[in-house]
Amino acid sequence: MKVRFSAREAAWAEWAPALRAALPEMELAREGDPAAFDAIIYAPGGDIDDFTPYRRVKLVQSLWAGVERIVTNPTLTQPLARMVDPGLARGMAEYCTGWALRAHLGMDGYAQDGRWRTGAVPPLAPERPVTILGMGELGRATAAMLGGIGFPLTGISASGHPVPGVTVHPVAALDAVLAEAQILICLLPDTPATRDLLDARRLSLLPEGAWIINPGRGTLIDDAALLAGLDQGRPAHAVLDVFRTEPLPADHPFWSHPAVTVTPHIAAETRPATAAPVAARNLRRALSGQPVLNLVNRAKGY
Ligand code: NAP
Numbered sequence: 001m002k003v004r005f006s007a008r009e010a011a012w013a014e015w016a017p018a019l020r021a022a023l024p025e026m027e028l029a030r031e032g033d034p035a036a037f038d039a040i041i042y043a044p045g046g047d048i049d050d051f052t053p054y055r056r057v058k059l060v061q062s063l064w065a066g067v068e069r070i071v072t073n074p075t076l077t078q079p080l081a082r083m084v085d086p087g088l089a090r091g092m093a094e095y096c097t098g099w100a101l102r103a104h105l106g107m108d109g110y111a112q113d114g115r116w117r118t119g120a121v122p123p124l125a126p127e128r129p130v131t132i133l134g135m136g137e138l139g140r141a142t143a144a145m146l147g148g149i150g151f152p153l154t155g156i157s158a159s160g161h162p163v164p165g166v167t168v169h170p171v172a173a174l175d176a177v178l179a180e181a182q183i184l185i186c187l188l189p190d191t192p193a194t195r196d197l198l199d200a201r202r203l204s205l206l207p208e209g210a211w212i213i214n215p216g217r218g219t220l221i222d223d224a225a226l227l228a229g230l231d232q233g234r235p236a237h238a239v240l241d242v243f244r245t246e247p248l249p250a251d252h253p254f255w256s257h258p259a260v261t262v263t264p265h266i267a268a269e270t271r272p273a274t275a276a277p278v279a280a281r282n283l284r285r286a287l288s289g290q291p292v293l294n295l296v297n298r299a300k301g302y
Pocket of ligand 1: 065066067088092133134135136137138139156157158159160161171187188189190191193194215216217241242265266267268269302
């Protein structure tokens with residue numbers, strides 16, 4: 001069995017040892033006759049634009065959870081699986097928990113300036129509602145970590161399917177949910193249905209003092225509306241890990257806005273040590289005719 005690896009140049013050195021260890025029975029290569037490959041391991045930045053010649057390929061396994069850069073490729077007719085990896089989920093839960101605690105504890109309210117600031121005692125976690133947009137793999141992992149601290153959790157998903165420990169609503173209830181969202185964590189994929197979902201009107205529904213944490217995708221939020229809202233203190237602060245253009249251009253107003261924290265798309269990495277065995281298991285399933293896990297729904301785009 002022959003597996004084609006297609007990702008940005010630097011990824012090969014990082015991934016090849018872990019993938020070879022996880023797939024000792026398969027031949028892993030970065031190039032070769034497309035018709036000779038049985039599967040593709042894919043991440044953005046690679047050299048495959050046309051999937052048509054890969055006639056034998058039974059599975060394209062993405063190393064990324066977000067698949068917006070490949071799902072719309074009209075030449076891709078082979079099954080596409082996204083990455084669901086315990087390391088990725090833990091990384092995202094830790095990122096969201098860290099920034100949520102910064103918001104919750106008011107960590108920005110103190111400076112080493114000689115002023116003895118009293119009176120700003122934060123509520124305990126059980127009195128601080130946290131809202132998560134997106135109740136998928138990463139939303140659920142984040143909810144589990146925040147729930148362990150004691151935050152009451154509300155979630156939004158497309159379907160509204162129940163999640164233990166979270167009051168989940170379908171997206172139709174978004175407006176009402178935003179009005180109660182003191183800390184809003186956004187973990188939605190980039191699809192036609194989620195683009196600009198947080199527009200000026202919806203941002204204005206947030207309660208005073210609300211924080212937005214967005215490690216999902218940058219297309220979710222209307223940038224100009226967010227900046228205008230931040231200027232008026234609603235939301236009070238935005239922690240942004242993902243952007244419409246990445247890297248975020250040096251002259252983008254997010255860099256200089258005092259109520260914005262920019263992180264450079266580092267919320268959750270797919271780590272070879274945990275993700276290579278996941279990819280290997282799925283490749284073996286595909287190549288032995290078993291149902292593939294974490295298949296992307298092409299119509300929905302995630
Ligand atoms: P997932 O398991 O596919 O979950 C997606 C969730 O979004 C589901 O709960 C889904 O609802 C919901 N959803 C989809 N469209 C919606 C809509 N229009 N309105 C409301 N809810 C909607 O994805 P995941 O693994 O949790 O990953 C989420 C996203 O995180 C990825 O797509 C990627 O963009 C981003 N990500 C970022 C980083 C980073 O480092 N910044 C790393 C990894 C991933 P249903 O449950 O009803 O289907």
